[in-house]
Amino acid sequence: MLRFDDVPFSYDGRPALGGISFALPPGSRTAVVGPSGAGKSTILALICRFRDPDSGRIEFLGRPATELTRAQCRAMTGLVEQDAPVLHGTVRDNLALAAPGASDDAMWRALRQANLHEFVANLPHGLDTQLGEHGARMSGGERQRLAIARALLARPSLLLLDEPTASLDTVNERLVVAALDQLPDDCAVLIVTHRLTTVRHADTILVVDHGRLAASGTHDDLLRSCGRYQRLLAGHPGDDVRGTTAGQAPDR
Template identity: 55%
Template sequence: MLEEVSFTVPRGSRTAIVGPSGAGKSTLLALIERFYDPDDGRIELGGVDIAALPRRVLRAGIGYVEQHGHAVAGSIRDNLRLAAPEVTDRQCREALDAVGLWDRIDREPDGLDTLIGDNGIRLSGGERQRLAIARVLLAEPPLLLLDEPTSSLDSRNEELFQRALETIGGRHTVVIVAHRLATVLDADQIVVLDDGRVHAVGTHTELLEHSELYRELARRQLIGAP
């Protein structure tokens, strides 16, 4: 349960949400997508109360990537066009390049026609994650919600994922639930949740100085903090 949660996410910024298990991080994302509505208070998107928007309209403006990037059996192109059926091959290549995946696909003899198998089995976990981000980028949502996107990635794929985030920075507003320290270091702001409330808000440097809870989470690298 979330109570008295209040913060502002500037347009085009990256906001990381961190906190102990059960603090309410994923609940917050669910509220933004209106899987349910708050009993009190409101969430505004561009100054508009999202409760006034039809869910279909709201979600059309949100790109969501979860912990395990999903893919469908078919080609790279098929997967990218799930979000935007009319996109051109050039747009597909640009999206893949933005997430650092085009060089990998370009080495395949069939390029965008490369078949990736059931749930993208021919791709690594990190490649599936970046493919998922490329897919939502093609839909051009103003808001990206990333739910623990690096928790299952090795260090190399996490680094590539971070580069992808830097590439799209400024063009999209990003809210990311993070369980790894590297994911939050370059965030414009970090919101620390604890027991359903906002404990602190600031940059990594500011929170290290002023938040004992954040220092402890950082010491544990934000992973599996009880």
């Protein structure tokens, strides 16, 4: 669905990415992890066409991004940010931001995919329940899942999640992670996060460091073979994701 081929990027002459390459097949679940300043946010900015690369090639569904307008690229993607906004209005109002003409059936389908349908079904007026200022009636996890439902309602080919569980407690994090397991099979997902519990079951984890792709693989593969990944785990002792490991891995 998405391909980066030797893509560098610099901010005012300061290198942020150094010729990074990866591919996201349709329906894949991919995570990007790394220390602060590694280049994770820059990758998202390039995908969303907020920035254009210095050189290299970015493709959407086999077409070079340079042959597409920014609007066309963004129509293929849905972005859920860490502090997803909730309007002062109803559930319906918030969902309709992504697809103003969406039917009730489509809204309920998106809510089921985001693991939020039971919460909304139990509200006094369902889709027409007022959520309060900034979603005051909702927990942080419920707001995140509403944002996921809103993004899915537009039927993106690629869903981008920027630190979706960073400010959540363990219970709400698990509910958001469970929602990711229910996303449509034809929707590729890219998760940028520092909480490794969120990405343990990703098909591929990309370890980014100093603007370069240091390693890639599954959680278990990286746990055995990537010292950088082990250090990321060690830096977040509350993330119980170690599984099996065989001592210190090489520094790569």
